[in-house]
Amino acid sequence: MNLNHLSYFRVLAKLEHYTQAAEELSITQPSLSHAMFALEKDLGTYLFEKQGRNIKLTKYGKIYYEYVDKALSELERGEKKLKELTNVSTGTIELGYIYTLGPNFVPKLIKNFTNADENKNIKFLFGQGTTQSLIKDLKEEKYDMVFCSLVDDEPDIEFIPIANEELVIIVSNEHPLAKNEFIDLSEVGNYPFIGFSEKSGIRSLISDLFKEVDINPNIICEVEEDNAVAGLVEINYGIAVVPKISSLKYYNVKVLPIINPKHERFIYLATLKNRYLTPSVNLFKNYSIEYGKNNFLNK
Structure with a gap:
């Protein structure tokens, strides 16, 4: 079943007029007719019937429209959510860190990062734990990155020194x-x-x-x-x-x-190797590395 056909069906079902629907969809009327024919063939039933020069939904078309409209609306919401999460200026960063960094290091880092106008709309979701629990959650992709101690025998994780204690x-x-x-x-x-x-x-x-x-x-x-x-x-x-x-x-x-x-004693920024980082996560990762160099590692 073609997703475009479902989108065409939703518009045609709302307008119940081939010419108007084709114009709204920016396709030709024959293309729209062909798409609806293919959809009806896949479903094994008629979705529309003629009413004078116009068309109207059949009983089964009305039932199907409710499901198609809900499904496409959910997909649109998902697309919108993904764009929000992955936008470099409005994304969300899931960050985990060891307990010692909670009172001072992380709050100062976040404050400095979000003080920049271009970063002020980026959101954070925080979690704390021991290094072992944070690494486990990182591998399960609960976090985008974590601040923790170095762990041996973790070949799939990149550890970058970020601060010393x-x-x-x-x-x-x-x-x-x-x-x-x-x-x-x-x-x-x-x-x-x-x-x-x-x-x-x-x-x-x-x-x-x-x-x-x-x-x-x-x-x-x-x-x-x-x-x-x-x-x-x-x-x-x-x-x-x-x-x-x-x-x-x-x-x-x-x-x-x-x-x-x-x-x-070093604190490390840990991320999964060869794993996609959203623009906002990658921005924060690079910022954290520079923040550590300028405030801790070069002191």
């Missing part, structure tokens, strides 16, 4: 280590630790740091989210290695820079 030790202000101003990781092996779960992208980096100083930390519990770690440290349940995020200032904890071992 300092790692620190946090302890309760009542903890013996709170008298320090900085810390060597080799000095903390005897204290209970609050660790990140396996779903967190930062877990492997922290484990590698402990291996460097030959420490097997006494991990008494594991959580997924940085603020949950800080809350447990605040009540002196344990100490923890965390990214130096802005929300730490709201907790009753002491933040200690790690002077040994030396380390770098």
Whole structure:
């Protein structure tokens, strides 16, 4: 069945006049007649009948018109929606990011991006999670892109470094280590630790740091989210290695820079390789890369 024939049928059904319908469709009357003949042949019934010099819908034509009109209207709405989503100035971007980026990095990035007049009508749909969950959702195309940690053995994903985060030790202000101003990781092996779960992208980096100083930390519990770690440290349940995020200032904890071992913690922009990105998504991707270079990576 020809989609053009259905469009012709809808116009002819509304006007019930071949000449007027052909003019509106910008086709010849014989072409319109041929299309309706083919459609009626496909359906095995007459859709129109003559009424003097004009035509009118048959009983079956009226029934069929209701379905055709609804179907074509849905297709038109779908086409309109796709154009809105893929338009470089009015598209929608589905963005996921790890918890540490919620209070500061992502809001500032979005503000700077949408401050440009040409980007102000672009919409965002946000989601947060651990690196593992974000990568899973990215591969299922829930997100167009995510900000997360680097994950090994993901050949179908492109990881681009976008920012770096300092790692620190946090302890309760009542903890013996709170008298320090900085810390060597080799000095903390005897204290209970609050660790990140396996779903967190930062877990492997922290484990590698402990291996460097030959420490097997006494991990008494594991959580997924940085603020949950800080809350447990605040009540002196344990100490923890965390990214130096802005929300730490709201907790009753002491933040200690790690002077040994030396380390770098990067945040990556992850997208699926060889997958189409809409103009607005591609615009934001390139903007984010430049934003990271100018504000973090070159500092």
